[in-house]
């Protein structure tokens with residue numbers, strides 16, 4: 001346990017109240033029943049703390065000359081904040097659909113996923129990263145047919161997603177005029193399921209080309225996966241699952257011949273169509289079971305949009321009905337919608353905002369601000385603007401705001417980290433005796449001491465925004481400290497050295513926080 005936590009716990013034991021971090025003292029406690037005075041009379045506070053009563057609150061102030069050295073020793077450590085949670089986590093994220101462009105929802109998903117990986121690993125877990133891309137469904141019948149009718153190989157190779165979208169859109173226009181097209185597409189899909197050579201070849205080609213496009217985006221964002229699994233891989237396994245459900249009498253035959261599962265408090269769902277084919281849910285059940293077998297995770301986390309809340313409830317419930325105890329170790333982490341301020345950026349087709357356009361826009365705008373580090377700044381603005389918001393809340397991008405050097409932004413963190421480094425880098429730091437310290441310095445120490453708990457909460461609650469906002473506050477305290485208090489110019493040797501160590505520690509923590517938010521620290525800014 002980290003020192004700050006230990007101090008808090010110790011205080012809780014002594015005082016018998018819940019103790020929280022405070023901006024007025026170092027810790028604070030609210031007393032509900034008894035008068036603070038009565039409480040304090042009965043307890044013997046440890047020597048490292050003094051108390052002060054404010055209404056029904058007790059504020060606690062650290063005795064820094066007793067505790068400060070220990071705290072600063074800790075925050076300086078290379079691996080400060082790391083833990084050994086030791087869980088085996090399977091994290092599925094991004095998971096876009098073949099033949100379609102990644103949209104801004106996938107972008108938020110991917111950026112969240114990258115941060116989760118880093119946070120979980122930092123906390124000492126093993127993370128298996130999986131991309132479960134959508135490569136099955138009747139739309140592939142339409143796509144294959146459309147491509148056979150109107151496709152252009154040259155265009156496909158040059159700009160795969162665009163060409164696939166073009167023929168797909170054309171299919172929908174044409175099928176309004178010509179009804180037989182829909183039937184033909186169904187035939188093609190059936191053929192694909194049954195292994196028709198020509199169709200399979202095309203489908204594989206589409207998959208390969210799409211994955212290549214996704215990977216181009218992942219490379220820019222710094223997303224990594226241990227496994228790329230197509231949803232179609234689990235069609236056959238899905239059929240076994242259906243048999244199991246039938247045998248256990250969990251599935252019933254509906255009037256039209258489809259098989260359905262009844263849940264107590266969730267809406268009923270179909271698990272097998274009347275023509276015998278599997279559905280999305282069935283494939284997901286099969287996938288979960290297969291993953292458990294393959295990797296034996298302690299915990300499985302799906303980062304998927306909010307449209308699928310019911311789907312995941314049904315999925316976890318089905319696993320539970322099948323008697324799988326680990327079902328309660330499965331989590332659906334969803335996130336809010338992302339939109340752009342009207343008129344600020346046109347979208348190419350209707351309402352969908354493409355991930356790549358958003359990335360490019362951010363990079364372009366960053367170029368205008370700082371050519372040399374445009375890539376780092378553009379990406380940090382993008383990552384931060386997504387991660388600073390609690391995942392469940394919606395986001396409206398504001399380009400000017402997110403690229404601002406001073407504000408609650410990624411570039412502000414970069415600027416602060418570079419500034420801190422610049423200060424301590426040139427100085428020679430030597431040992432010091434604990435000096436008299438200023439209010440600004442206490443604020444910094446207190447904030448730095450909270451870092452491990454913040455990361456732990458961010459991991460346990462799936463909230464990178466806790467780290468983002470923490471880093472922002474730390475940067476603000478640091479900048480105001482530096483504006484008020486001399487560091488390099490301080491003549492008192494102990495004070496100077498102490499302050500240099502403070503600055504170095506701020507840098508250490510900012511760098512870690514930024515790493516967890518997938519933000520690079522540029523050399524200069």
Ligand code: ARG
Nearest residue numbers: 095096097132133134284304
């Ligand atoms: N491909 C789907 C989509 O883009 C998301 C898949 C989510 N993962 C899952 N295991 N169901 O909507």
